[in-house]
Amino acid sequence: MKYDVIVIGMGPSSVFLAYELVKLHKAKNILLIEEGKKVEDRKCPIEKAGKCVKCRPFCNITSGFSGAGAFSDGKLSLYNPDDDDIYVGGELHKYIGVKETKDLIDYTDKIYLDFGADKKLEGTEHKDEIKKIYDKAKKNEINLINIPIRHLGTEKSHELYGKIEQFLANNNVNMKFNCIVADIIVQDNHIKGVKVKDSNLIDDPKAPTEDIFAENVVIAVGRKGANWLTNLCEKHKIKTEAGVVDIGVRYELPDEIMKDVNSYMYEGKFIGHPEPFGDKVRTFCQNPSGFVAPEVYDNNLTLVNGHSYKDRKSTNTNLAILVSHHFNHPFNKPIDYGRNVAKNLNELGGGNVVVQRIGDIYRGKRTWQDELDNNKVVPTLKAAVPGDITFALGYRTMTNILQFIRQMDKVVEGFADPANLLYGPEIKFYSNKVVIDKSLETSIKGLYSIGDGGGLTRGLMMASCSGVYLARVLANKIAD
Numbered sequence: 001m002k003y004d005v006i007v008i009g010m011g012p013s014s015v016f017l018a019y020e021l022v023k024l025h026k027a028k029n030i031l032l033i034e035e036g037k038k039v040e041d042r043k044c045p046i047e048k049a050g051k052c053v054k055c056r057p058f059c060n061i062t063s064g065f066s067g068a069g070a071f072s073d074g075k076l077s078l079y080n081p082d083d084d085d086i087y088v089g090g091e092l093h094k095y096i097g098v099k100e101t102k103d104l105i106d107y108t109d110k111i112y113l114d115f116g117a118d119k120k121l122e123g124t125e126h127k128d129e130i131k132k133i134y135d136k137a138k139k140n141e142i143n144l145i146n147i148p149i150r151h152l153g154t155e156k157s158h159e160l161y162g163k164i165e166q167f168l169a170n171n172n173v174n175m176k177f178n179c180i181v182a183d184i185i186v187q188d189n190h191i192k193g194v195k196v197k198d199s200n201l202i203d204d205p206k207a208p209t210e211d212i213f214a215e216n217v218v219i220a221v222g223r224k225g226a227n228w229l230t231n232l233c234e235k236h237k238i239k240t241e242a243g244v245v246d247i248g249v250r251y252e253l254p255d256e257i258m259k260d261v262n263s264y265m266y267e268g269k270f271i272g273h274p275e276p277f278g279d280k281v282r283t284f285c286q287n288p289s290g291f292v293a294p295e296v297y298d299n300n301l302t303l304v305n306g307h308s309y310k311d312r313k314s315t316n317t318n319l320a321i322l323v324s325h326h327f328n329h330p331f332n333k334p335i336d337y338g339r340n341v342a343k344n345l346n347e348l349g350g351g352n353v354v355v356q357r358i359g360d361i362y363r364g365k366r367t368w369q370d371e372l373d374n375n376k377v378v379p380t381l382k383a384a385v386p387g388d389i390t391f392a393l394g395y396r397t398m399t400n401i402l403q404f405i406r407q408m409d410k411v412v413e414g415f416a417d418p419a420n421l422l423y424g425p426e427i428k429f430y431s432n433k434v435v436i437d438k439s440l441e442t443s444i445k446g447l448y449s450i451g452d453g454g455g456l457t458r459g460l461m462m463a464s465c466s467g468v469y470l471a472r473v474l475a476n477k478i479a480d
Contacts, residue, residue: 003031003174004478006194006214008181010034011067012460013451013467014220015164016108020471022171026478031174031212035199036063038177039162042071044293051383052294052302052352057199059296061305062224065177066161068295069222069452069460073287073308074152075267076112076461078105078121087145088269089462090452095438096469104465109150112464115163118156118310122149122266129264133411137270140410145269153310182209184217184447186236191217191446216446216474219434220467221453226429227298227335229453239435239443243455245334246284246428247341247397248322249389250292250304251405252421254377257414258317262288270411274403277396281404284320284428289313292381292423294353301342304353304381304423314380320426323400338427344392345425353425355384358405359418377419389424428458439473440466448474
């Protein structure tokens, strides 16, 4: 088989690439390949089972049509019209310019609206109240970034992406599910295609593969595929740059403490550089009245994330507190570092997410089950195992997080309350960043990289925009 375009992965970047090629009448002969399932078949059994059962061959939260991000809380980060830069979502604007990126966001946002996204934009009202929080944060050496957010909601994301999946199917886009790309085919530094096999045979190195050919191949694997992408780049000498890995915790506290931030902005993006290290520490993926949830990556690594539904509510807010880790010569394997942190924490929790009261960290002790049972902040992730996160998270990371929480307590009273909960590990893998040009082409001719996995974007909206942009690039190469 030979296609005009093969896309590896079916996250938002891939989905919107295919959508735009349909609109440009260039989607007659393209193929999307996904290791997971169709969106309607993605089910997490944790609520019935009471614990993560580590679905095989892949976690239904991290793999499948619409990707991992779409199955968290489903937030679309936009921009402020008067901003002269793009402050959230990655680096797409550094390749194509701020104005074109804003135009892409407007265009992509309209697509989301057409498929049923909530018309309400969070963070656009209450400007005076937001300014007070901003000033208070600034006084305490924390920067607040407030941009408009469109909240899809976890369950509504399923519905919306289900409609997009049906749209692609109705327009003859070829989609191959439960299929992994074992390798790419390269000749004389030009891409020629991919080698694929059934996802159920992932652990069988001798399993036969099928060759599928195309002169244009797009890597759109998301953060879930960052480790796969790193190995691919090493094998085929695809140029990369030193990347970043964000390591931290999922923090859970009562809605009452976060009520101003939740009601005025829905999500506050707070950034600090606490002493003594001055590393970047940020909040990410805030979920008012949300739920903490596990997600499983390769080799059964269990990480933590947060969900926020439109209709189902808790009384707690959860958010990530992440520390950015940059490594220099001679160590250049940020993903391996993050995986080791996750592995150690998983072992401490018997293969599960670990939870600890912040007051116990202050007291230098672990959290026990009876203490958790009587804690005033009731955990929303019942499968989390009480323990001691500090055994595995690392002194520098842990110090950054604790100092940041103390700073935030001066901005949001009660943020450092001893009953608040830390879940670990929360890790965002961005891989060693793939070197690309303005056309998003890698050092191998005809091989492109979009979305979060290769370090270009961070988040649903910008990943989607990168797909739209590349579709327009490829449309000029695809014959009518």
